[in-house]
Amino acid sequence: MAQFSRTTRESMSLGRSNGVMKDQDSRRDQREQSRDFGGSGLDIQVSAFMDKDFSPELYVQKQLPSLSEDTVRTVHSTLADAKDTAAADLQRSIYRNYTEFIAISKEVSKLESDVLILRGLLGDLKTINETLREDAGLDRAPGTHSPEPVSGPSIRHNSAGDDSRGITSPPHSRRGSMAEGLDRSRDKVERDREKEDLAAAERVYDVVDGLSKLLPSSPNRRLLRDTSAFHEVSSSSFKQKQSCQMFLFSDALVIAGRRRNLMGSGKGRMQAERCWMLSEIAVIDMKDSPEITNGLKIMKHPDVFIYRCDAPEIKKQWLAALKKAADEHVMARRKERDAGARQALMGMANSSKQPSFISSDNSPLRKQSLIGKHDKGPQMRDQISMMDMRWLTELPDELDVFIALREFDEAVEQTDKAKLIIAQVITESPRVRSLRLAVEERVTRLAGVISQELANPLSTRAQVKCNIDRLLRLGLGEQAREIFLTARSSLIKHRVRQLQFDGDITQYIAELAVVVFTIIRNTCDWYTSSFKESGMASGFLKWVKTEIEQYAAIFRRQIFDAGQNFAVIADCLQATVEQSRTLREVGLDLNFMLEHLFLDDILNAIDAYGRRCYEAVVASIAKDPLTIVASDDKAGDLRAGLKVTQSAYTFYDVVVEFMNDMSLLVTLSLYEKIVSSFVGLFNGYLTILSETVKDSLMKDAQVLAIMCDEVFVVDEFLPRIIAQLSHRFDRPIPELEELLTVGRALVAHTMETYCVWRSTSLTHSEIFPFETIDYSSNRGISENARPTESVTRLIQEIHTIAVQIESPPLDKFSIVATLIEQLLLHMLEPKAWEHPERPNEARPIGFGGVQQLVLDVHFFLRVCESYVTERANEMADDVCERGLRIYLQGNKSTTELKTGDWYDMRVEDCISRYGGEFLHLGEKNVNTNGK
Template sequence: MASSSSINSTGPPPNPTPSPSKPIRHENLPPAPRKETSSPGIRQESEPAPVRNDAPLHSPVTRNDPPVSSPSPTPPVRRDTPTSQKSQKELPSPTIRKEVPVAPQRTESNSGLPTTPVRKNVLPKPSPMPPNISHSSSIGHISDGPGRQSAVDISQFSKEGFSHDEYLTKNLGTASEDTVRAFLQLLKDSKSLAAEDLQENVFKNYNEFVTISKEISKLESDMQVLRGHLDDLKASSDSLIDDDDEFLLAAGIEESAPVVPKRMTMMVSSMSDLTSVYKAQMMALWEGIDGAQKMLPYHPKRRLVRESPSFVEVNVSSNKIKHPVHIVLMNDALLVATRKKKTATHSKFKLVGDRCWALTDITIEDMKDTNDLRNAIKIKHGNEFFVYKTEKGQEKQSMLVNTKRATDDMLAKSNESRNKDTYGLPTMPNRAGMKFRASVGLSQSDFRWLAEFTDELDVLIAQREFDGAVAGVEKATVMLSQISLPGAKREDSRKRLDERVSRLARAILMDLGNPHVAKSMALKNVGWLERLGCLDQAKEVFLTSRTKVIRQRMGLAKSKRDPVVHIEELSVIVFTTIWNTCEWFEASFKSPKMTSSLVKWVKEEIENFADNYKDIVFGQGNFQVIADCFKIAQEQCSKLKEVGLDQLFVLETMLMPYLAEIISEHERRCLERMDAIIEHDDFAPMSGEDLGSSTPLSASMVAFYTVMMQFVNNACLIGNIMLYSRIVENVSNLFKAYVNRTIQVYEEVGLNNEQITVVNSNFEFISGNFISRVTVQLQHRFERPIPELETVREELTDVELQYHVQ
């Protein structure tokens, strides 16, 4: 039976009538030609593919080859367009009358047409295949059975641990060339069908994607509208609360005042004590600040509110510090005194009054933090303005809060006096306002702001407005320290604020821990965390993130064939990153207590670099390469001196044991070569003119000269003052070993007088010439005398062999 998918169709037939009892009927198809096989007794079995409800899937091989007798197919039209719908109505399929799943039936057919490919994980090949490839339930098994349907299970290719070599060996190890070609065609067709499936899925999911995108856009719009409504609600609530008193007065509603309460009498009786306290404060102020008595004359109601000795005046144009100041806040004025050095007194400096303004004549503004200026306030007086900053964020917030409170109190008293003159009696606020002012000393708007701040802080954290959030936390902390509430309410307020502060700190720490954070953002994050009191956590997170940066960049540096190039790349990465980290750390963490953590971190990173260095360099015996790599590492490490960290000794201390081990191994090899040379030497006289000797020398002496000079040259390449003792000791051992080994041969084997003459000539050359040459070379390398070799020369001067008596 011919497959239904091998017939070209423009779409599903309209209004199909399901009839499960009847198979699919094909019209206008010529009878399939009978194909004879080599085995007439074997019949080919096939199952009709179930008909899908979507567009028919055509074979990539036979989709363009319609049957001979079928009518000329119309061009395929996409089903989701109006044209396709129209064509489906006008042109019903002439070949498929019923589109329902048909139960699998075993039929006998001699047709050579292939079966329809089923679009699942197992993709069958739609075109005829050679008779030696057959389908298997295993992973794409290839067999030589004739007439079977071929398939390949592509799902196994994506399995973890899939090995293409094992797959090919198992399935195509003994296959013929035709089998391999057929399997290649099978893979190509499977790839084509998978691509079509992917394209259909994209078309199918596109509408869902568009719908979801519209929903997200609508949700964002709703959030903006909701945020606007919340802002309007907050503004309306504020206006209603602020206009409460005015509304009551306008309506003619007033609260009755008590008739001379006892508490008023007690307060009047204690006014003399308050006056004496205020007077004592003024006298201490006059005594401590020169010129304060002229600027702040005595008044019975003038009192001290706060002193802030930690401010410094800043140049407005250059943001540079001019001099430290002492700010004194009174209940009606603000005094700024400068510090000046004393010549001969008990204290180191004295305070001199510089400026003094009435609170009603000035405006104090909070300045936004920048990289150059933090925790600063601006005082405006007419057309002049002055900038002062402090290292403590809470000190600034406390000054702002106290100044605002003192100004509000002055304005309230001024309004009270005007109302008293107008109505004859002072106006009484509502009970809530009385209770708050008597117990807290803050304005009603401040109390309302403090109650709503936790919700506002959640919004600021969600919107990542960290600058405003940190400033609000500082302001709220100062208010909570001055407010008088019952213990339970105070603890609840502190707990809610601490929870928000923890969330804010975690969000900032997450940004700081990002390995890709820029320098300016890192400085801002550290500044915010310092103001929140999380400086230690900021330090740990910052250094940890810089460690991740170094590890990540070192991992990107691929291993090179030339170790010098590899070490140069690693050195630049490690020490440049350390240099940048030190610079960022110095700009972010001003406290000297933090420097020890930075030094410890730098030491750990240099130790990690040394571990990678030894694995790359010391695995070979090329002293020139070792010397070049060591020089590059020293040059890069020396750059840290620019940021005040000389860590070259740390690097050298880490690498010296390995260098000493390399030199000792080289000495061992030289001793082995020297033993072999002496053992095979017949001590026949040879010319020593090439070595600068006027007497004949033996072959072992000439060879030993070459070995010794090679050792000295290699040692000088990597020589360091820390290796001085090891190198000189190894050279001395080599000289003594040659002499002792030669004497041992003389005693064990025996030499004639002619050979003894040559040996004595060797000893004379060593003590008189050879040691001096090596000494000069080592002196030039270490820039110091070598007394140890001079001692060796003196020991070997009197060594000679005795001649045999004839």
Template sequence: MAEGLKRTLGKPGFDPEDYAREIAQKSDGDRDLLEHRQRVQNLQDDTSLALKKNVYQNYMQFIETAKEISYVESEMYQLSHILTDQKTIMNSMMQMSITDKEETPKEKDTPKEKEDKKKNLSTLLEKVEGCSHVTEVPGRYLVHSGGLVELDPDSNTQIQRVHTFLMNDSLMVASWIASRRGPVHYKFQALYELDSLAVVNIRDAGPMKNSFKVLVFPDCRVFQAESPKAKREWLDSLDQAKKSKAAADSQKKEAQVKDDAAGDSFDRNNRNEYLEEVPQSPALKEYRARVDQRIKHLTEVLQHELQGLQGGPKAARRAVLQLIKLGKSTQACDLFLRNRTMAIKRSLRQLKMEGSTTLYVNKLCYVFFTTMLEVGREFQKDFSSNNGCCSAFVVWAKSELETFVGMFARQVFSSKISLSMVAECVEMAQHNCDKLCEIGLDLTFALHSLLVKDVRRAMHDGRDQIVEAVRHRSMEEKWRAYNLLTPQACRELVKEMEDLGLSSFKSLMYDDCWIKLTPNTITYTRQLLQFVDQCLKLYQPELHMVLVENVMMIVRCVGKQMETALTAKEYTKSHPFIIKNASFIFETVVQRVERRFQEHVGKPAKQFQELRTDYAKLRSLARTPTTEL
């Protein structure tokens, strides 16, 4: 019945009104209508449940698809914006031509042709992963592209499917990604300059049909086209591209030689005459005034463009380079960094507080420091010849780090989270901050100085929690050996203590399930050693004494409880056992803390020697000789 109803409702061209009218005519009364309504409702519930299960099963696929769509949308927006701005600035520069002489089509391509060539090259970004550096070369455009099959030169067997892109100066080979969804179907494999390769036609013989060979020392690659026509197109395109590039290179060399010769001749014969006569010419003054006016107008256009620009740091490269060429390096640097500040704020605002604090902090650190790394690399490319701007970048990076630490501290230090989680979050921030060293920027010291106040407070809070727990547990202390009931539980405890660095703990076990210490002593030991490990993850030279004093305060608090027990009359017979516990804390555990501290810091903490005096005082309070249990 349910399957028949599903087929009826799922037919193409289903009309609900006709179906309802037909059901009303066939039914005997209200009861039949209610039953049919219930069947429809049950079908709706089943369909909804199946849809939810389908969404749940394909949840990761939906997430990946959404990420890819978002990435493609961002890239397309950026490319569209760059192309539109390129067209606008080219039109503006043509209108502002000083000589008002138009170039003939033979000398240069029209703006429309340039835009079409740039658009063809932009398809690389949509199809090929990892080829962004290919599109960064000025004047490079796409000539021919298509799918080929790569064959083994020796066995003539198929190796892989590839997509080949022929540009005016190079040949790029990309491999096919079979499992990838979305517009990106290829992965960058190799880029060969046309000057360094040779193309050899291969006669059709056996499986070697429609094939040609590309020789690039020391490699030899064989490609097979899908038809003789496609092969001929590839051979003709490669031959024409190599000839065009050779002719263009030859023209450039000739023009360079002529320019150098003309410049040398002018320098030798006319330099003094020019400097003496031309500066006083009214025509030159007018010329300079017009140039200054055009430069000012173009600078304003570029500044306005850079202020409203969105996208990655590469999107701002063209406007920045134009401003630098106009002698406005300081303004370009300021606008570029301001633009990146807004981009970082947008990226951080998009992060949502979902799940645990560590998950959010991990995303926060990754987004911020990855963006800073990208900005630094782009800054080095754009301002490589302007060393004076480097100090501005360092100041900007310090300011952005302060903003990041503000967000970081609100999530990590404002909420009631454990010291272990604080240590994990700070460790994430330090690890991501170290990545900036790739661009020669070390902000570790600045990060530590911004976090030191909050880290000190977190250490004090962790110490206070342990001290409070010691005082609370001491009121229930009976000074009896710890019975773990089963040998298995005892072995697990021994292993835990050995993992914490107490290798001799097994000697305290007897009768398979007994430990010669109180349960509270073992708890204090576990808390103290974990506290030390967590604090060492947060260690900074400024916090050296804070860590030492906190450890000493915890140990002395435990010693104070033992001192109280030694002075109490009801525990007179337990003095040997109390001293046994004191010896374990003040000698074994404290020695482990000293070794751990020296391993991490590189120098011993002499202040821990004072704890031996406290232990001697406890021994003096014992009224009976200390003996082993």
């Protein structure tokens, strides 16, 4: 009450000081209401600008119509100065009032808490007064009337013409029977509803983890209402934190949240976060504001929690339910207290004849003694001996002395003896109950002091074990475990904060692993020597899991989130694994947990690394002029004489570095990701090269250089990577074997694409325009006939291409042979045999023209003989046959054509005339411009 009065006086004082400040501000505003701008005589009321309906246009028309331009400029400048002055005044006012605003807010908060405390005190005072009045009614003086039960049939007093002998009329009896039936039905419905609520409460304990720890199960607890429509809100910033599940029991309110699933899929289980008894909290309806709507405030001094929902109807329903449940809980507690008081008074009055005791089965001392009551042990007694009673009376003082002198073992021993004495009593008298409560109070103090000793991080192993044994003997095993493990967690955090980071992240993680896993190992050793029960192991494993997750969070923040390279990642993981192996000495193997915690991070790091490698390869191809570079000055493990482009060397370096980094993390769990990364790199590189070949502006040397890169990657580099990965994983790599097959097909496709494109460019240019070569001459062919110039130019171009082909790695024969086949295919196209002006007619071929065509074909095949395949010979025969057929269809001449010997003779003669240099097609320093 004194605190409440003091808070009220301080709030009133702050209100008076604020009132003085408001009066000062008001007088200053009145002085500034009217201003004369620039000595113009124009009196402008500043208050006019504060009107919400202020119109600048109307104001100017009314106040400034006859002023000169200089005066208007002066007014404008002065108004601007007034605006700046007002802004500065507003800022100063905010700064001046901010501290007072904070102080007032704190005082209001304190006042609100004090009012709640006062409300509780008034409620307790009311209960005490009612209990005293009822007790006074029971304890009357002798001779006064005392209500006693009346035996025999009940007498009903009727007030409207009933029989004086007390006999009720049949209609009234029927109405009474109907009322009794309705009452029985109503009672049955109520009992069924209570059973359903009890069953629902049991189900809540099954689905909410940690609820039994915050709210121990009770057979009379019922679930009244639950919802997931509320969200927790920050009391300072009003930002929404998380959704929560509310459970309203008959005596408590529980808040539960969703725990994140470790597998990352589906909803996680609910975890109990807060629990309040309904008698300890106050629920306040919050008015809607811009910051929060549909909110309610739950207060338990000195904490305040805010929750909101989306619909106002839900809030109203829950406020009503909370008020109803709180009222019913208060009434139930009052009835229990009153019944206990009456029973105690009646027992004291009739103790000599018919003793009646208050049940104390909920006492910690009684709980432990009742366990195994019918087992072998001390004989049960109706009363405590006078010697034991005297000893129990003196025991609280002795326990106070033991606690003060910190003689905990003696105090625990005396407590055990007291438990044994009280456990031998069948029925507990009020005197024994008062002694038990006094002992329990000392036991609570003793447990608190021992708990403080246990929580000391500087305690030795022997001290920790002794304190845990003491708490176990007091029946506080769960509390001992939680305190011990919490102290060890605090020790880990303290030691981690002591680590110094000097820039070497690998050294820092190594030291972090030593600290964390060493303390976990020591904790496991101490724990197993102190807690012998197997039921305690689950709590310790949960603690170990939590600490490992904390370590993983630090590791993730320093390594993965910072984007460290894979060499650093591998070194840090290796240090972590080595320290985790030390836990095997105490029976713990956490490698699987570490692998699970870091798996997603490692996979994401591999993905990011693969993307960076791919981007580097793409950038190198974009900058590469696509010219052959010798391997003498490149990587030392490449064979001598290798001829590829600079981008191929870059790709080689990138993949080798990627391989070296991945080899540090080779595990079966990473097999799929590592192999898929290599597949993506090789497939992406080959695809880019294949797409580059389709560029029509490419030169022959560039296309051939790209083909060299493809052959090197598919035939040399990829098999080497497959062999290394097979050795690392100790298994075949079918994904890369399949890619090898695809790569070889891609090389063949690139070669064919180039040959098709090159043959098309030759036949559609001035080099060899086969469609426009004139073979229409009907004159006889000369005995000294030579091949046409188009054929000579074609051979010269093929020779130039063949000279540029690097062999190895390219197969010169396959490329030139494919090019020759594609040229012959173009010559066999129907369009090549159509009339240039009349598409529906065949091109004209005369007597001399058809023989010139055969001579050109023979000469072409003879010069390119080294690269002519059987298929090319067949297509050449088809070209000659088609030309002869067109000639015979259009000419009826019976003049004989030249035979094959003549063509062979002319071909050899032409080659000899050219100096025989055509016999060295595709070799360097060969001149094909003979005459």
